[in-house]
Amino acid sequence: MSTPHQLSPIKQEPQVKQEPLSQPSVSLSYHAQPSIYQQQQPYANFSSTSTSSSTTGSLTSFQNLTSTANYNLPRHLMAMNMQHGAVSGASASTTNGTNSAAGSGAGTPVMASAHLSSNALSSAPPSPILNNSLQYHPNGANSQFGSNVNSNSNSGANSPYIQHQTYTQSPYQQQQQQHSYQHQNNGHPSDPSPSNYYSSSPPYGTHQQQQQQQQQQQGQHGSGNGSHVQFSSTAPSPMRQHQQSQYAPLVPPLSESQYAQYHQLLGSSAFSSTQSTPYHSNHTTPYSSMPGSPTREYQQLNEKQSAQKPKRRQVKNACVNCQKACKKCDEGRPCARCIKYGLTDTCVDSTRKVRKKGIKRGPYKRRPPPSQLGSASASTTPTMRNAVPGVVGYMSEPVTALNSPTQSHMLPFTSTAGAPLEFGYDTSGGPSGYSFHSQRVESSYTPPSYATSYSGSSVYAPSYSMS
DNA sequence: GACCTCGGACAGTCAAACAG
DNA sequence: TGTTTGACTGTCCGAGGTCT
Incomplete structure (x- = not known):
């Protein structure tokens, strides 16, 4: 006998499943140190409609640009490398060749190419963001969090796979990158982090334009050497020239000793291996090594997530043998497992119970109106860990689910009504400065x-409920 | 090493509750 | 009427045990 489930029409499956490409590619270890192109995007860019508040963190650190007291060389160097690579190597990752300032948001493909084309980073593994960029939505739709891409109407028409095809990087991942970087910025308020070198999305044009621009600069100053970086204490390198040409007021100069240190780092392949790349180091970068640093927490989370697998796919109805053995089944009858064990005769669909009806439910928790969110944000200080009363270890455990590549692409931004979250860290608040x-x-x-948003499953809802 | 068992995390479904 | 919520139910991962 067929169960209601069996009778229900099979919902349309996307023809091309991008899961293996997009999900594992999001190696979040990168995200702990977002690209400068992501960093360039104030996290207000989460919304194409533009947001107005909660930018304290970026503003704070922006104001500290002029300070070089705690200047961090590796970060600067990474930024320079990546930027240089972006200039010289950014090409095919964007479909239209432009980096939309309005809609690019995090994870721009330009950045991805930059990352790979950078000499100093040449042996680093392919950026997950590059992988994402391969699917980059030509219209920048992947930065439009809650608008036209995802339509969560419970119809099943928008499967996670479809969303993957459209969203090259889940909104939450983008958000996390931004968010993560806010940690960093504010963890080191005096650090002129690259994200703050630029007040907004840089005016990058097409690859050709960039090349022309670079060539002009190199010819003008006569110190160009392909993609290699040459430093001079007196004559700025072409890379610096390029930077300065567009962002000069925002880029603090490197001192002689800093350039020497840079050369030393390059000579020792400091940036050439995944082990030593600051992007991967858990121990050497000041941004991640601070005890209790939010950045570190995120980095650890990211590392955990990077090892996570793609979302598990279930068959609608397992056969009785697989069901009994609690083993994976497939749609075929006999299924592969039954064939393997010679159970083809008994390989039939198991029956499913009929869902009970008429069960009275309590009132649903609804989100407070946006007007109350401002005060709600205050309640989240000083740390997110404390934001949810009664949830111990909330930051270090459920956030894993929150950031899960298998779920973050679905939640919490899948709703048509879904608006991006703004995250930020305010250096002025909290016992730890955050x-x-x-x-x-x-x-x-x-x-x-927030429960369902973070967990991706209502299973956790009661734990996070905030009355 | 292959197979079995099974607790529980995870995924999918869908009716109730809700908002406009 | 369309959307959201979250309970319900099934799937199957993965750890531990047993067998060959």
Whole structure:
């Protein structure tokens, strides 16, 4: 006998499943140190509608640009490398060849190419962001979090796979990158982090334009050497020239000793291996090594997530043998497992119970109106860990699910009404110098409780419920 | 090493609750 | 009426045990 499940029409499956490409590629270890192209995007860019508040973190660190007291050389160098690579190597990753300032958001493909084309980083593994960029939405739609891409209507038409095809990088991952970087910025308020070198998305044009620009600069100053970086204490390198040409006011100069240190690092392949690349190091970068540093927590989380597998696929109805053995089944009858064990005769669909009806439910928790979110954000300080009363270890455990590549692409931004969250850290708040704030930026957003957003499963909802 | 067992995490479904 | 919520139910991962 067929069960209701069996009778239900098979929902359309996307023809091309990008899961293996997109999900494992999001090696979040990179995200702990987002590219400068991501960093360039103030996290207000989460929303194409532009947001207005909660930018304390970036503003704070931006104001510290002029300070070089705690200047961090590796970061600067990485930024320079990547930027240089972007100039010289950014090419095919964008479909239209432009980097939309309005809609690019995090994870721009330009950055991805930059990362790979950078000499100093040449042996680093392919950036997951590059992989994402291969699927980059030509219209920049992947930066439009809650608008036209995902339509979560419970119809099943928007499977996670479809979303993957469209969203090259999940909104939450983008958000996390931004968010993560806010940690860093504010963890080191005096650090003129690359993200703050630029007040907004750089005016990059097409690859050709960039090349022309670079060639002009190199010819003008006569110190160009392909993609290699040459430093001079008196004559700025072409790379620096390039930077300065567009962002000069925002780029603090390197001292002689800093350049010497850079050469030393390059000579020792400091950036040439994944082990020693600051992007991967858990111990050498000041951004991640601070005890209790949010950045470190995120980095650890990211590392955990990078090892996570793609989302598990289930068959609608396992055969009785697989069901009994609690083993993976498939749609075929006999299924592969039954064939393997010679159980083809008994390989039939198991029956499913009929869902009970008429069960009374309690009132659903609804999200408070946006007008209350501002005060709600205050309640989230000083740390996100404390944001949810009664949840111990909330930051270090559930966030794993929160950041899960298998779920973050689905939640919490899958709703058409979903508005991006703004995250930021305020250096002025909190006992540890951090204060976390977040808020939705569109009034139309009717979110799930944070519980479902973070866990991706209502299983956790009761734990996070905030009455 | 292959297979079995099974607790529990995870995934998918869908009716109730809700908002406009 | 369309959307969201979250309970319900099934799937199957993965650890531990047993067998060959």
